[in-house]
Amino acid sequence: MKKSLLILLVVLLAGCVQENGYNSVTPTIIAKGNLMGNGKEQISKQMIVVADSLSWNRLVAKMNAVNNVSGGFLERKVDFSQYMVLAIFDEVEGSGGYSIDINVFEDNMKVYVEGVYKKPLGGIVPMVITQPYLIVKIPRTEKSIQFSS
Structure with a gap:
């Protein structure tokens, strides 16, 4: 009985993943937060792919232009032979x-x-410019990356 239920569960889960033709990719969070430099970092609203160490170091330096943001990163060194970064x-x-x-x-x-951009749900929020x-990493791929918001 347990074996039959397990087989049924596996078949159902496999069917859900393949039904729409998409597979979920689980990103690993490197950093999530707010820049607190009042926009002085000069980083516009954007979505980018970082695929090499030079570009990664430039991005980190730009983020650190006002405050040491990268000090709170969960990971600073990325193996770009295995991963790519999405920022x-x-x-x-x-506020x-x-x-x-x-x-x-x-x-x-x-x-x-x-x-997925989230706004404050109401209540009291800090009155500070943020x-x-x-920033996440995913396994390196040669597929094109398509962003949407």
Whole structure:
């Protein structure tokens, strides 16, 4: 009986993943937070792929232009032979409480990255200028990356 239920569960789960032709990709969070430099970092709202150490070091330096943001990163050295980095920056906001989440899926041709921008849910928020960001890594791929928000 248990074996039959396990087989049924596996078949159902496999069917769900293949039904729409997309497979979920689980990103590893490197950093999530807010830049607190009042926009002086000069980073616009954007979604970018970082595929090499030079570009990674430039991004980290730009983020650190006002404050040592990278000191709070969960990972500083990325093995770009195995991974690529996806970085999402929101607009500079006039208060706290904003954040970003991410959904990553792939099919045979592309990796689809959706930025999910979250606003404060109400209540009291810090009155400080912030810029939400999210940096994750995913396994390196030769597929094209398509961003949406």
